Amino acid sequence: MYRSHTCGELRASHINTEITLSGWVQKSRDKGFIVWVDLRDRYGITQLVFDEERTPKDMMEKAQKLGREFVIQVTGTVIERASKNMNLQTGDIEILVSKLDILNESLLPPFTIEDKTDGGEDIRMKYRYLDIRRNPVKNNLIFRHKVTQEVRNYLSKEGFIEVETPYLIKSTPEGARDFVVPSRMNEGQFYALPQSPQTFKQLLMVGGMDKYFQIAKCFRDEDLRADRQPEFTQIDCEMAFVEQEDILNAFEGLTRHLLKEVNGVEISEFPRMLYDDAMRLYGNDKPDIRFGMKFGELNDVAQHKDFGVFNDAELVIGFAVPGGNAYTRKEIDQLIDWVKRPQVGALGMIYSRCNDDGTYKSSVDKFYDQDDLAKWAEKTGAKAGDLVCVLSGPTNKVRAQLSALRMELAERLGLRKPDEFAPLWVMDFPLLEWDEETERFHAMHHPFTSPKPGQLELLKTNPAEVKANAYDLVLNGNEIGGGSIRIHDKNTQALMFDYLGFTEEEAKAQFGFLMDAFQYGAPPHGGLAFGLDRLVAILHGKETIRDFIAFPKNNSGRDVMIDAPAPLDDKQLQELSLKLNLKS
Amino acid sequence: MYRSHTCGELRASHINTEITLSGWVQKSRDKGFIVWVDLRDRYGITQLVFDEERTPKDMMEKAQKLGREFVIQVTGTVIERASKNMNLQTGDIEILVSKLDILNESLLPPFTIEDKTDGGEDIRMKYRYLDIRRNPVKNNLIFRHKVTQEVRNYLSKEGFIEVETPYLIKSTPEGARDFVVPSRMNEGQFYALPQSPQTFKQLLMVGGMDKYFQIAKCFRDEDLRADRQPEFTQIDCEMAFVEQEDILNAFEGLTRHLLKEVNGVEISEFPRMLYDDAMRLYGNDKPDIRFGMKFGELNDVAQHKDFGVFNDAELVIGFAVPGGNAYTRKEIDQLIDWVKRPQVGALGMIYSRCNDDGTYKSSVDKFYDQDDLAKWAEKTGAKAGDLVCVLSGPTNKVRAQLSALRMELAERLGLRKPDEFAPLWVMDFPLLEWDEETERFHAMHHPFTSPKPGQLELLKTNPAEVKANAYDLVLNGNEIGGGSIRIHDKNTQALMFDYLGFTEEEAKAQFGFLMDAFQYGAPPHGGLAFGLDRLVAILHGKETIRDFIAFPKNNSGRDVMIDAPAPLDDKQLQELSLKLNLKS
Incomplete structure (x- = not known):
């Protein structure tokens, strides 16, 4: 048994108990006749004491040689601390050590493992496993866990079923930004990694699974930016037999639950604002209304x-x-x-x-x-x-x-107070937006979004005016979720593809399976997706998304990071060329 | 509002209530003067009634034209049913319909949407969204959700933190069976999809996150078999400052929890058996001891x-x-x-x-x-x-x-009674196994598994005899999980790689980052991974793994299935060739 207690657990009530702790040497102060060691684990810090009077000489010497981040196990007695440390939960006590084992040594870490570290971002990314030992990073990861666990608890309680959809899916001809994955089984053929589970969740609605959610990884083969990762996590939700109102209510409930359970904040108002009003009054489709x-x-x-x-x-x-x-x-x-x-x-x-x-x-x-x-x-x-x-x-x-x-x-x-939370629905987004580059209208959300009732006809005459059954969930000036009521009949969907400039063949090649499915009794449905990475960051306060990801992609230190792409060796390249049906 | 109640909800106590239901037409019986329709949603079936006496003529005609799997919305009054149906939870009542809307029509489905369907596996895979409407498949997916939710509840309560590890990781030179993913950002470089989060969870242990879990997708670029998918889901767990005994206790607890919450079964005994005994007494390392x-x-x-x-x-x-x-x-x-x-x-x-x-x-x-x-x-x-x-x-x-x-x-x-559950730990697996093909010893588990104390020396003289701190969790003759105490110091790990025939360069290229991490105070650690797909199937009874996956990979119907790999078009291939630094 490596420990009887954690380093965050011992209090005055434990005095005179014999205990065993394991952890890392946070720091040690050697006064010659006495050595204090701060022992750290995930749960806190406990002070160990060795002194000339009570500690055998060989153990004293061993204690004096302990370096920062050494992993040790100690057995000893909880004693009252002479000078209490009010900043430490275990500050009333210390451990008089009777047995000291070094479980593993450590090189001097390249930066200090303190809340305020001396390490710059690059070095901390390179040694992410050391950065995770620091309270701010560790607590961020625990906070993320708490958020996801509360999301799952709430949605499960509300009858949502988490369904895993595939990560290796069919690559579609227009999926230019897809990551593609050559398949060993089928030469010259490729999977794609999903940019979202959108079409799968719509198929689940066709399949009658009327309240679905999933916390899923999504992938986009785009350039890395400070707050954009090529892989990101989405809370993906969909409901059938619902109108917009049902969806807004469901996810207002989730948002209230999260703010209450995670932040201890009760939300009194959950206002709604039209997209046009948001633009007019705040110049922005995600206004901060605090x-x-x-x-x-x-x-x-x-x-x-x-x-x-x-x-x-x-x-x-x-x-x-x-x-x-x-x-x-x-x-x-x-x-x-x-x-x-x-x-x-x-x-x-x-x-x-x-x-x-x-x-x-x-x-x-x-x-x-x-x-x-x-x-x-x-x-x-x-x-x-x-x-x-x-x-x-x-x-x-x-x-x-x-x-x-x-x-x-x-x-x-x-x-912009970090402890004040003002959620807001922004509604009735335009269905289309003009793309300067391609000089045509694109679906603002995606091509499955339904236009407002009766506005389908406007598409031909005045496309910019057409509003969608689409809504964003905004929190403190950040879009944390977005969704829409979907098109659920084949003809409307075909019309949409037509308006968006798809030929019939293109639409069939890319989304034929969905339109086929719509022929077999697709129910009315709609949904919402939250960007988990951003949601967690916003709930927590002000940090960037990357602070809440255990192993984020990072531009620096690529050669040593395990998250970086790497060149293949000759054998792999040869095998891959075969897969691609290419000749190198 | 599409519905006031679900189709599984109405009872005799609702008689005379006006309600609204939405769902699919399961079947209809048209006697001319009376039409009964079974309306189905995720929650059950409710009988609708239209008759000459009480139903307006135009609605009667509309009801008579309803086809199987049409999506309809009805408003009506709950009335007592003349001939009760004891097999149906809603069998005491029926709905006298006052309003009928067809929300979507349906082509005749290619197989019957019944518990016992007339559709063969190929056609059901092709139209998986229709297969999911059937109770057995739908209930399997709900069952899987319940299992994963209980796993998360239990582990969270026990202080485990779910941490997401990356899916786009560094490809390693020997990762022959990795799926590789060309990176648009870095020409000629590739990510790999993880075969498991093994090294990441070990880094999390080095990072002090001493109780980790994750329900994660894993990927292996191998041929499809009946019960092997190229992407599969793992309940991945790791703990630091633990001995084998701590891990066995922790996951015995999880297994007991699942059997109790999911199956309603209390496990009295949780025996342990040495690998050698299992082989001697049952000829098998996963004996069914029922x-x-x-x-x-x-x-x-x-x-x-x-x-x-x-x-x-x-x-x-x-x-x-x-x-x-x-x-x-x-x-x-x-x-x-x-x-x-x-x-x-x-x-x-x-x-x-x-x-x-x-x-x-x-x-x-x-x-x-x-x-x-x-x-x-x-x-x-x-x-x-x-x-x-x-x-x-x-x-x-x-x-x-x-x-x-x-x-x-x-x-x-x-x-082999499906409702009887006999878990078993099989322990002390051999560290190595002989590979006939390459004529050398391979790590039976993986190269991070630690040998039993004091047996490291045997590696040179009698490698087949060396036992590992490795254990499998067996349930009813199936391996549902496996794990080990890991090596946590750099020298032992280097020695292992050496014994396994890695050159120093190979070991460094493939696992250098882990061995580097071991230099900075790696704690003793170990863990376990459950194959979720199999676990769910075993807990449920006898179905195959594929029955519990919403969209399984399937050999048949590849051209229409959305889960199939597909050829890239010329533009994509060209772009990819650029990425690969290959000339086509």
Whole structure:
């Protein structure tokens, strides 16, 4: 038996008990006549003590030679600690060691195994197994486990069945971003790794499994970015015989459950907002509604004066910064520089100070009088002491720019509180979006999303106006889930593929099995998928997705990391060439 | 709202309630003046009734045209059923329909959606989404969900953390059977899909995550067989600071929990058996101990007579068939034919009848007298009325043959009862096994398995004798899990690789990252992996693994199945060739 207790467990009530602990040497302090060792395991830290008076000489010497991260086993007696450590749960006691075994030695670790480490990200990624020993990383992984376990508990209790769908699936001709997997069994043939279980879950609905979920890995062969992994985890859900309302209720329930069980937060309101309103009021389809600063559209009151910049703009739009009148001229200039950065891309920013005496002072006083500026304040809800920030330009661009400014200022003002949670449904997304590159409309969500009732006909005449039965779940300004009511009859699905520019052959080759299935009594159905990686990060606070993945993909240290792709040897390449029916 | 209740929910207490149901038309009986429709959903079947008297004419006509597997929604009143159906939970009531909507039509399904279907396996695999509508398949998937949920509940309660390990990992030079995945990001480089999370879980142990589990997909690029899928699911577990005893206790607990929660069975005994004893007594490393029929070795009492077949054999071995003396000569001849089938491969079988009067009658009476045969009976535990079956030959072969016969007879005698559960630990497996093909020793489990204390030295002198700290969990004659205490220091691991014939370079290339990790304070650790697919099948009874997989790989219907590999189109192949750095 390696241990009778863990290193997080012993308290004053254990004093005089003989115990055995195992763990890692966190640190040791050697005063010559006395040696203290902090012993660490997953559960905490316990102080060990060796001293000249009570410890045999050979053990004393052994203790003095213990290096950081040595793995040891000790037996000893729990004794009261002379100077208590209030920061440690085991701080009332220490262990007078009677037996010391070194289970494994350790090289000096390349960075300190402390909450605040001296290691940079690259070295910590290279030695991820050492990074995991640190509390922040370890606790993140445990937190992720807790979230997934609560997801499963809740959905199981609600009658959802977790069904595993395959990872080796049929590669479809248009799946350009699929990872493909050559099959040894069938020369020249390939599996693909799924980008999501979408079509499988729809087949399960056709199969009558009317409440399905799965926590599944998904794969996209795209470039690595800071917060995008080629493999990621999805909480994938689907229901049959449901309307949008049923789905929103089901996953509102899940979200409330998670916030309660994981964060101890009870959500009182779970508002819904139309996509169009989200764009108009926040310039963003995933608004953070923990704070106001809603947009006011100023075309009516700012155009047709002599200010050409506004007159020429498609949209003039602003919002009020609470207390922003306190900003100095220099601070406002810095804000203007901030919106002009290439990442934001505004050409400039107009502002109007709302003075405490009810007057206004704007950067465009020569074009706008006090009455005009009063209307700006009214439209943006600005009060005395606020600052109205105004941008102008093409609608989509200027909304995105002002949204970036809103989020930046909220961050600076401390309005994005990590312990406050404001979920929101954003609904009625457009069915299609224009793709500049291919110069055609693409499905905004995916081609299985159903249009709003009665809007199918609009597809031909005014495709940009067609709204979908699609919804996103937003939490604190982050999209954590998205879904839709699906098309469930073959004819509508065929029509959709047609509108999206698929030939009949292409549609059949890519999705024929689904359309075939629709012929055998497909029920109405819809669903939702949560990005687990992001959900966990958002629930936890502010860390990046990678902090919650045990072995994330990383650009650095590729040659040593076990998660990196590697060249094949000659034999493997030869075998693979055969599989591919290629000649090398 | 598509339904107020499910089709499995309504009882006599609901009579006179107005309800709405949705589901599939299981069948309809049209008597002209009255139409009964069985409406089915995931939860059950409810009878709908339409009749001339109470149903409007147009609805009556609509009802008469409903085809099998049409998806409909009905509103109506729960009424008492004239002739109750005791076989149906909803058999006391029926629905007098006031509103009928056809949600989707259906082609005639290619096989009947009944518990006993008329569809063969190929057609059911091709239309798997229809097969899933059938109770046996649907219930299997729900059963699998229940098992996995109970696994997670139990392990979470016991402090295990589920950690996701990557699916896109580094391909290792000797990973001949890996699926490889070309990486778009890195031309000429490849990921591999993991055959198991083995090395990752060991890194997690080095990382201090001392109780880990994961229900993970594993991949092997091998030929498809009836009960082997190229992707399969594993319950993967690992613990640090544990001895073998701790691991056996932990997973004995899990097994007891599953049998109790899933099967309602309390296990009283959880015996352990040495591998050597299992082979000696049952000829098999996964004995079914729900029944006896243990082997007796007869060399002492059957050799050195005049029977050359036995004299020349390495092993003479037999067991007693309870009541087997009742077999006719013809039946025994059929048994002899059975063991001579190529799948078993025995050259013949000797038998001795144990008569009720205490005498014996054997097929080799001219070589053995009553005293000899009495010793056979004694060694095999045969009683009056039994039949002693004896085989001879090379030890390993003859044990396997006799084991096959034992299992066959137990099956015929009804001793393999599906509702009786007998778990068993088989322990102290050999560390190595001889591979005829490569003419060298291979790790029986994997190269991370630790030898029994003090046996490392034997590796050089007598490798076949070295036992490992390895154990299998056996349930009813099936291996459902296996694991070992791992090597946790770099030197022993290097020694193992050396003994297994790896050069230092090969070991470094393939497992360098693990051996590097071992330098930084690796704790003693060990673990276990359950094959979930098989575990679920065994707990459920007798079905094959494929019956518990939603979308299993199947040899038939490849061209239409979505789980099949497919050829890439020219563009994809071109892109892939670039990735591979190959010229086509």
